[in-house]
Amino acid sequence: MAEHHPLFKDLSGIVGESNVIDDPVLLAAYSQDASLLPPHYPELVVRPGSVEEVVEVVKLANRTKTPVIPTGGRASMCGASLPLKGGITLDLTRLNRVVNVDEANLKATVECGITWGALLYELAKVGYEPCFKGPYSGHAATVGGSISSNTIGLGSAKWGQAGDTVVSLEVVLPTGEVLRTGTAANPRAPPYLRYVVGPDLTGIFCGDHGIFGVKTKATIKIQPLPKAIGYSSFGFSDLVSAVKAFWEIQRTQLAEDMVILCDRKSIEQILPEAPQVFEGVEALFVFIVQAPDEGVCSAIKSYLDSLAINCGGRDLGEMFPKTFWESKYEMITPLFEWGMWTATCHALPTLKIPEATREAITLFKEYRVDELGMNYIATAMACGSNAVSYVAHTYFDPSDPEKRKIAEEIWTRRKRRVFEYGACPYWTGVGWYKEAVEYMSHEWHEALKKLKRALDPNNVMNPGAFEIWEV
Numbered sequence: 001m002a003e004h005h006p007l008f009k010d011l012s013g014i015v016g017e018s019n020v021i022d023d024p025v026l027l028a029a030y031s032q033d034a035s036l037l038p039p040h041y042p043e044l045v046v047r048p049g050s051v052e053e054v055v056e057v058v059k060l061a062n063r064t065k066t067p068v069i070p071t072g073g074r075a076s077m078c079g080a081s082l083p084l085k086g087g088i089t090l091d092l093t094r095l096n097r098v099v100n101v102d103e104a105n106l107k108a109t110v111e112c113g114i115t116w117g118a119l120l121y122e123l124a125k126v127g128y129e130p131c132f133k134g135p136y137s138g139h140a141a142t143v144g145g146s147i148s149s150n151t152i153g154l155g156s157a158k159w160g161q162a163g164d165t166v167v168s169l170e171v172v173l174p175t176g177e178v179l180r181t182g183t184a185a186n187p188r189a190p191p192y193l194r195y196v197v198g199p200d201l202t203g204i205f206c207g208d209h210g211i212f213g214v215k216t217k218a219t220i221k222i223q224p225l226p227k228a229i230g231y232s233s234f235g236f237s238d239l240v241s242a243v244k245a246f247w248e249i250q251r252t253q254l255a256e257d258m259v260i261l262c263d264r265k266s267i268e269q270i271l272p273e274a275p276q277v278f279e280g281v282e283a284l285f286v287f288i289v290q291a292p293d294e295g296v297c298s299a300i301k302s303y304l305d306s307l308a309i310n311c312g313g314r315d316l317g318e319m320f321p322k323t324f325w326e327s328k329y330e331m332i333t334p335l336f337e338w339g340m341w342t343a344t345c346h347a348l349p350t351l352k353i354p355e356a357t358r359e360a361i362t363l364f365k366e367y368r369v370d371e372l373g374m375n376y377i378a379t380a381m382a383c384g385s386n387a388v389s390y391v392a393h394t395y396f397d398p399s400d401p402e403k404r405k406i407a408e409e410i411w412t413r414r415k416r417r418v419f420e421y422g423a424c425p426y427w428t429g430v431g432w433y434k435e436a437v438e439y440m441s442h443e444w445h446e447a448l449k450k451l452k453r454a455l456d457p458n459n460v461m462n463p464g465a466f467e468i469w470e471v
Contacts, residue, residue: 361392
């Protein structure tokens with residue numbers, strides 16, 4: 001019988017033996033995320049069920065200088081929580097409760113291991129929904145993982161990124177102290193506001209990939225379930241006109257969500273019936289309006305529709321946007337029928353979409369993607385009033401060495417070009433760390449290392465992330 005890891009007994013005393021894994025076969029499941037990056041194996045997986053258990057695990061890891069990698073649904077396409085130096089993968093998915101719904105302050109406090117799908121379901125029971133509704137992988141993706149990775153997703157047109165709707169966090173720091181941010185830093189106050197008293201400590205933990213601590217609870221903005229929903233889609237004969245209309249609507253921030261398909265092939269991939277239904281359409285977008293009653297919804301939709309029409313848009317009806325919005329997290333899963341993909345999602349000023357699309361398609365032509373039978377998609381989703389999450393990547397059969405090699409070469413070149421044309425990835429991971437450190441300023445990386453050194457003197461939290469190997 002195989003010997004257990006030296007920390008197995010101590011960890012079992014904290015979380016129970018059934019919540020500690022050191023079987024190599026089971027560890028394999030935690031060695032990868034949804035990307036094609038090479039596996040990195042943890043030495044143990046620990047599944048805590050309370051913040052108190054997280055505290056004790058982190059204290060033990062700090063005493064023994066054992067790496068700790070917090071993880072949620074492992075839905076990342078970039079290696080955000082791969083255990084680069086082994087150690088303990090801290091699986092937070094048992095922390096999956098809605099702790100409190102504060103209707104007076106329109107906030108919900110949730111444990112960070114809850115998935116977005118479960119959160120939507122639980123909040124709907126009491127008549128609410130989260131303002132930011134999670135990424136397209138929301139059946140698996142967790143609230144904590146999205147905050148840690150700066151996710152852009154459903155509802156971002158109006159509400160921004162995952163971290164933008166966070167008002168307070170409960171974080172177990174690398175040395176075991178429990179920090180509460182925002183108004184919750186006052187033990188006599190509920191978590192209802194983010195920016196108070198001093199600097200924004202909440203923001204330090206948004207996008208940190210767990211290098212500064214373990215997020216155990218988050219208080220996020222919620223809104224009443226809408227009484228009315230409006231669906232619109234418009235087609236255009238050219239991408240420039242489509243982007244102009246998209247931006248005109250986006251900057252009003254009246255739409256809850258907006259997505260654009262940037263070329264004819266992308267439209268045909270997503271909507272196989274497009275050749276018959278959308279003749280002459282080279283780009284299209286959809287937007288969603290939510291409102292407290294039909295009158296308000298109709299007025300907003302009519303106004304936004306007029307902006308699209310004034311830019312040359314052709315009304316394509318509500319079937320596509322309605323299917324998109326009602327299916328929520330089902331939109332991305334069917335795309336895997338085309339094969340795997342390498343994530344090039346990055347934050348881009350909206351008006352640069354035509355330039356980014358031209359460049360991406362030129363690269364795909366250089367590699368003869370069409371001739372090889374590899375699909376691609378060029379699309380973007382709105383984030384706030386001026387930016388988008390822009391995506392242009394290929395789909396390929398990972399068992400085909402030639403196609404995999406081409407896809408990886410395209411990924412490498414695309415990652416570098418993202419920085420070179422003035423954009424930035426908003427979620428990174430092992431797949432992006434090298435480029436991030438190369439292209440972001442030296443001062444940025446040094447400040448990150450100084451914060452890491454101050455909060456995590458033994459460098460136990462996700463060591464190696466952002467190329468921080470030593471502190």
